Amino acid sequence: MSSVLSKSQWPSIASISTDVQNGKSKALDLVELAYKTLENSNEFNSVISTTKKRAIGIAKDIDSRVKKGQKIGKLAGVPFIAKDNFLTFGGETTAASNILKGFNAPYQATAIERLEAEGAICVAKANLDAFGHGASTENSDFYTTKNPHDQKRVPGGSSGGSAAAVILDIVPFALGTDTGGSIRLPASFCGAVGYKPTYGLVSRSGVIAMASSTDTIGPLTRNIADAALILDIISGKDELDGTTIEKDKLGYTNLPTHIKGKKIGIVAEFMGKGVDPGVRSRIEDTLKELKNAGAELVEVSIPSISLALACYYIICPAEVSSNLSRYDGQRYGHTSNMSGNIEDSYNWSRSEGFGSEAKRRILIGTYVLSSGYYDAYYKKAQTLRTKLIKEFNEIFNKVDFLAGPVSPVTAFKIGQNIKDPLQMWLVDILTVAPSLTGSPAVSVPAGYSDGMPVGIQLIAPTGKDRDLLALASVTEKVI
Amino acid sequence: MHILKKENNYTITVGIECHIQLKTKTKLFAAVSNDARNAEPNTLISHICLGMPGALPVLNEEAIHLAAKAAFALGTVPQKNSKFDRKHYFYPDLPKGYQITQFDQPIILGGHVKIASNGVAKNINITRAHLEEDAGKSTHPAGQDYSLVDLNRAGTPLLEIVSEPEIHSSAEAKAYAKELYLLMRYADVSDANLFYGNMRFDVNVSVSKTNKLGIRSETKNLNSFKSVEKAVDYEAKRQIDLLEKGDKVLQETRGWDDAKQKTFSQRSKEDSHDYRYFPDPDIPPVELSDKYIKNIQKDLPTMPEEWRKILNSLELNDSQIDTLLISEVDSDIKYLKNINKHLNDKPMAKFLADWYINITIPQVNDNNFVLENSLHHSLELEIYRLIKSNKLSSTNAKALYTEITRGTKLPASIEDYARTKGYIQVSDEKVISEIVKNVLAQNPKAATDVAGGEIKAIGYLVGQIMAQSKGQADPALAQKLIKKQLHIE
Numbered sequence: 031m032s033s034v035l036s037k038s039q040w041p042s043i044a045s046i047s048t049d050v051q052n053g054k055s056k057a058l059d060l061v062e063l064a065y066k067t068l069e070n071s072n073e074f075n076s077v078i079s080t081t082k083k084r085a086i087g088i089a090k091d092i093d094s095r096v097k098k099g100q101k102i103g104k105l106a107g108v109p110f111i112a113k114d115n116f117l118t119f120g121g122e123t124t125a126a127s128n129i130l131k132g133f134n135a136p137y138q139a140t141a142i143e144r145l146e147a148e149g150a151i152c153v154a155k156a157n158l159d160a161f162g163h164g165a166s167t168e169n170s171d172f173y174t175t176k177n178p179h180d181q182k183r184v185p186g187g188s189s190g191g192s193a194a195a196v197i198l199d200i201v202p203f204a205l206g207t208d209t210g211g212s213i214r215l216p217a218s219f220c221g222a223v224g225y226k227p228t229y230g231l232v233s234r235s236g237v238i239a240m241a242s243s244t245d246t247i248g249p250l251t252r253n254i255a256d257a258a259l260i261l262d263i264i265s266g267k268d269e270l271d272g273t274t275i276e277k278d279k280l281g282y283t284n285l286p287t288h289i290k291g292k293k294i295g296i297v298a299e300f301m302g303k304g305v306d307p308g309v310r311s312r313i314e315d316t317l318k319e320l321k322n323a324g325a326e327l328v329e330v331s332i333p334s335i336s337l338a339l340a341c342y343y344i345i346c347p348a349e350v351s352s353n354l355s356r357y358d359g360q361r362y363g364h365t366s367n368m369s370g371n372i373e374d375s376y377n378w379s380r381s382e383g384f385g386s387e388a389k390r391r392i393l394i395g396t397y398v399l400s401s402g403y404y405d406a407y408y409k410k411a412q413t414l415r416t417k418l419i420k421e422f423n424e425i426f427n428k429v430d431f432l433a434g435p436v437s438p439v440t441a442f443k444i445g446q447n448i449k450d451p452l453q454m455w456l457v458d459i460l461t462v463a464p465s466l467t468g469s470p471a472v473s474v475p476a477g478y479s480d481g482m483p484v485g486i487q488l489i490a491p492t493g494k495d496r497d498l499l500a501l502a503s504v505t506e507k508v509i
Numbered sequence: 510m511h512i513l514k515k516e517n518n519y520t521i522t523v524g525i526e527c528h529i530q531l532k533t534k535t536k537l538f539a540a541v542s543n544d545a546r547n548a549e550p551n552t553l554i555s556h557i558c559l560g561m562p563g564a565l566p567v568l569n570e571e572a573i574h575l576a577a578k579a580a581f582a583l584g585t586v587p588q589k590n591s592k593f594d595r596k597h598y599f600y601p602d603l604p605k606g607y608q609i610t611q612f613d614q615p616i617i618l619g620g621h622v623k624i625a626s627n628g629v630a631k632n633i634n635i636t637r638a639h640l641e642e643d644a645g646k647s648t649h650p651a652g653q654d655y656s657l658v659d660l661n662r663a664g665t666p667l668l669e670i671v672s673e674p675e676i677h678s679s680a681e682a683k684a685y686a687k688e689l690y691l692l693m694r695y696a697d698v699s700d701a702n703l704f705y706g707n708m709r710f711d712v713n714v715s716v717s718k719t720n721k722l723g724i725r726s727e728t729k730n731l732n733s734f735k736s737v738e739k740a741v742d743y744e745a746k747r748q749i750d751l752l753e754k755g756d757k758v759l760q761e762t763r764g765w766d767d768a769k770q771k772t773f774s775q776r777s778k779e780d781s782h783d784y785r786y787f788p789d790p791d792i793p794p795v796e797l798s799d800k801y802i803k804n805i806q807k808d809l810p811t812m813p814e815e816w817r818k819i820l821n822s823l824e825l826n827d828s829q830i831d832t833l834l835i836s837e838v839d840s841d842i843k844y845l846k847n848i849n850k851h852l853n854d855k856p857m858a859k860f861l862a863d864w865y866i867n868i869t870i871p872q873v874n875d876n877n878f879v880l881e882n883s884l885h886h887s888l889e890l891e892i893y894r895l896i897k898s899n900k901l902s903s904t905n906a907k908a909l910y911t912e913i914t915r916g917t918k919l920p921a922s923i924e925d926y927a928r929t930k931g932y933i934q935v936s937d938e939k940v941i942s943e944i945v946k947n948v949l950a951q952n953p954k955a956a957t958d959v960a961g962g963e964i965k966a967i968g969y970l971v972g973q974i975m976a977q978s979k980g981q982a983d984p985a986l987a988q989k990l991i992k993k994q995l996h997i998e
Binding site for chain 1: 556559560561562563564565566567568595597599601604605606607656783785786787790791792793
């Protein structure tokens with residue numbers, strides 16, 4: 031049990047902000063504390079780059095505005111780390127891919143803009159599997175992030191750097207992206223809260239696209255109240271993303287505190303053979319506690335869920351192959367020095383710039399969209415996706431939430447799955463279904479198995495983020 | 510009934526794809542100006558047009574509105590449900606590596622364009638029309654080892670209108686292109702400025718001696734009605750010549766060399782891409798409500814068909830009607846609206862129509878016209894009154910009109926102005942009688958001829974009277990007085 035990691039030097043985000051606004055603490059000190067902590071945990075490789083100059087400038091500006099009696103916002107002086115697939119000022123944005131090395135963003139992601147507008151300060155960019163392709167950060171073109179609980183193990187991915195940074199206590203929160211489990215899995219592996227909102231609730235503008243139809247943006251934190259506050263700030267319609275939706279009228283803070291009479295469906299397919307006994311018992315214990323707190327537990331089955339992974343690994347590479355087309359070496363990022371015509375320039379720039387997982391997904395995606403194969407793969411996968419959404423809707427007529435583990439196993443050893451991409455993809459088996467249906471889902475720390483964190487996954491119908499956060503909040507209290 | 514143009518018993522079959530730039534303020538998916546006409550290269554761009562990482566397309570609702578209007582112009586209704594897809598290929602002027610277009614659920618399905626060729630009316634059916642974004646513009650400087658890309662045009666909304674292969678001659682092809690132009694201009698969905706490439710035609714031409722269609726070629730990027738006509742002629746002849754020699758027509762994409770008036774091969778079908786279309790996940794499907802569709806229909810301006818009916822009632826021929834229809838959208842002058850205001854007074858409406866066709870339009874075409882619409886319209890009404898009351902001859906009316914419309918102001922009283930300028934006719938019998946007497950005395954031979962029954966010679970005498978009166982005599986009155994003084998009937 032890593033008791034050192036369960037304590038944080040950061041108070042709640044709300045109180046950090048209040049203290050800065052009241053002049054009790056200084057934004058500059060907070061930013062420096064973040065950098066000092068980062069330095070002390072350098073060996074974990076949680077970040078790719080810092081935005082130090084800009085962060086310190088912003089911190090000083092906030093402190094001087096406080097001095098003048100100006101109101102800063104709900105996140106005054108709160109330092110955070112963004113996954114390096116968020117476009118930010120103050121340094122490079124690489125998505126952990128060589129093809130974007132040296133890229134300086136000309137604009138910032140909407141989520142970053144909204145956080146900055148409330149006084150939050152981005153101090154660094156977190157490591158990830160390049161372009162979000164992976165479950166361990168081993169697919170980063172730069173280096174692998176180590177699990178804060180065991181340096182021999184992966185932090186999960188693809189938002190592994192973000193999860194590790196929170197648990198290493200560098201910052202009180204980090205931003206991640208979740209396409210098939212990329213927030214929930216590292217949160218589960220590192221013992222953080224990882225929140226994947228309803229699809230469209232947070233703008234994707236300025237976030238490097240992986241699979242556009244399932245890409246979501248959310249916070250990684252130490253507790254639900256912090257995650258809820260961050261979601262409250264970054265969510266809602268954005269004129270730069272046509273798929274965004276309005277946030278809940280009540281917002282995501284001041285959550286209900288009881289779950290009496292709420293029905294939680296335990297997904298049979300989530301608790302099957304492949305689930306590690308240690309993980310299973312932690313989930314069962316947690317569910318028992320939720321029952322004690324007034325929830326009603328119902329066993330449910332979603333037959334199509336067993337096919338969700340196959341469906342995901344057709345739709346996701348299809349969209350990836352399309353979304354990565356723009357990295358052609360002509361306008362930004364890596365351009366090959368190999369001479370030749372434009373075709374050669376494309377081929378060399380992309381061959382040199384993309385890592386092997388990106389290439390694998392481009393090839394698969396190109397294949398499943400090719401004429402003659404489209405119907406057999408992409409179209410079939412879309413049909414299955416529609417069926418899965420229907421089954422989710424039907425189940426949610428009977429229960430309020432679904433529950434199960436985030437992952438069948440705890441954090442695996444670095445290198446264990448790297449030679450076997452299929453095994454690596456299987457790690458996503460329990461997280462991809464809510465990604466395909468667009469449902470909100472959260473990973474809440476549910477204790478440890480053999481010294482490694484276990485996360486319980488709670489899922490709600492689309493748009494019911496507020497209810498889900500309330501359940502998650504109760505869950506963290508009963509554990 | 511199709512009129513098939515046959516050469517050596519070959520039937521020519523043509524289908525036309527037309528790209529029309531919609532007149533939205535901003536691009537199809539980015540809040541950047543859509544008017545690239547006089548802009549420096551790469552000044553009308555944003556992170557979206559550049560395909561920056563993380564940039565998302567957001568659909569411009571105005572483009573949907575205009576496309577829905579175009580549906581009515583094409584005699585159909587817009588589809589309630591449509592969606593956008595990605596079409597993939599690599600090219601430097603396509604920053605995202607895919608073009609956003611509508612693949613299998615376009616905003617328009619069906620419709621028709623009514624054309625008249627050789628006086629025979631015929632409907633050309635529309636297969637579909639879909640919205641898509643334009644690519645940027647590539648230029649390849651001669652002798653250089655680089656190319657230049659201008660992305661100002663990237664993301665401009667286009668409506669691609671695809672006709673059925675129901676066109677069977679170059680004349681029909683031209684008539685179709687022209688009518689499509691009128692429809693889009695009258696629906697006010699596009700500036701359709703051919704010079705700026707707002708409207709570009711691709712013609713698919715095949716020839717066959719049987720009922721089975723022949724192998725077709727596609728000649729791309731024609732930007733005038735004339736080049737549409739010429740390209741169809743050229744392709745038909747080229748293909749017939751090939752077949753007559755026993756060769757085969759290749760399915761290929763061809764370009765048009767306007768200087769040589771020839772098509773040339775660009776790429777064959779073997780080079781064709783697999784575009785890997787799939788629904789664009791960044792753009793939610795488009796759903797139009799019944800109310801939305803109804804409102805668009807309600808606000809649709811008067812279309813060419815309706816104008817034709819109105820103008821037909823003024824006994825104008827087809828070519829005169831076409832002149833008015835085209836001139837209305839080619840200049841700022843509101844010919845049709847002016848005529849329309851006076852439909853309750855048929856003679857006046859007819860006068861205006863004839864006046865525009867014979868006098869105003871040629872002058873406007875010669876760039877000799879300055880006076881603004883509301884002013885010259887009141888001038889026209891006054892001229893009509895003066896002609897009707899015999900105060901102005903048609904010759905003088907034209908001279909007066911030409912003189913005034915070259916300036917920017919209208920005289921306070923047009924009649925006074927015309928009088929001081931000597932345009933008003935003298936209708937005083939006494940004055941004219943005196944001149945007639947003089948002219949007859951000075952031209953005894955002509956006078957005798959006329960008196961002897963050679964009525965033709967009266968024209969000469971009237972001419973002399975007009976000359977002596979400095980053009981102010983009423984010619985009808987002069988003729989009457991000649992006959993009177995010579996005691997003819």
